[in-house]
Amino acid sequence: ILQFEEEIVGPFWDVERQHIDSHYDTIPFDFEPIKTERSFQIEATWNFDHLQGYFESWSCVQNYLKEKSINPVPDLMDRLEPFWLKNKTRKVTFPIFLKMGRHLA
Numbered sequence: 001i002l003q004f005e006e007e008i009v010g011p012f013w014d015v016e017r018q019h020i021d022s023h024y025d026t027i028p029f030d031f032e033p034i035k036t037e038r039s040f041q042i043e044a045t046w047n048f049d050h051l052q053g054y055f056e057s058w059s060c061v062q063n064y065l066k067e068k069s070i071n072p073v074p075d076l077m078d079r080l081e082p083f084w085l086k087n088k089t090r091k092v093t094f095p096i097f098l099k100m101g102r103h104l105a
Contacts, residue, residue, distance in 0.1 A: 001076070001080070004055075004072070005060075008064075009058065009061050009064050010060065012059075012060040012063035012064040013059065014059050014060070017060070020097070023097045029099060029101060030104065031101025031102055031104060032101055032104055033100070034100040034102060036098065039095065040095070040096040041093045041094060041095050041096055043092070044092050044093075045089050045091055045092075046089060046090060047086075047088070048081070048085070048087075048088070051080070051084065052073060052077050055076060056071070056073050
């Protein structure tokens with residue numbers, strides 16, 4: 001997946017993707033930061049089709065498809081299938097990044 005994300009579709013990410021990669025640290029923020037030690041995440045149970053739909057929703061995949069007229073996801077799914085198995089469900093988690101602050105008086 002990392003090879004797919006970094007080498008194949010990585011150059012096609014929108015420039016705003018940098019904010020996610022930096023956990024929002026690159027977003028200008030004119031507030032007094034509020035730090036939290038707590039972490040948050042989204043948890044879901046997915047099958048193989050859910051995983052494919054997730055990859056196909058990436059903006060870089062859509063940009064790649066527009067430029068090259070080829071969907072790169074089916075090849076990735078062919079490579080992942082032996083490790084996931086199409087009839088199996090798995091728990092997936094996604095971190096939630098927060099940037100909180102107090103208004104500066």
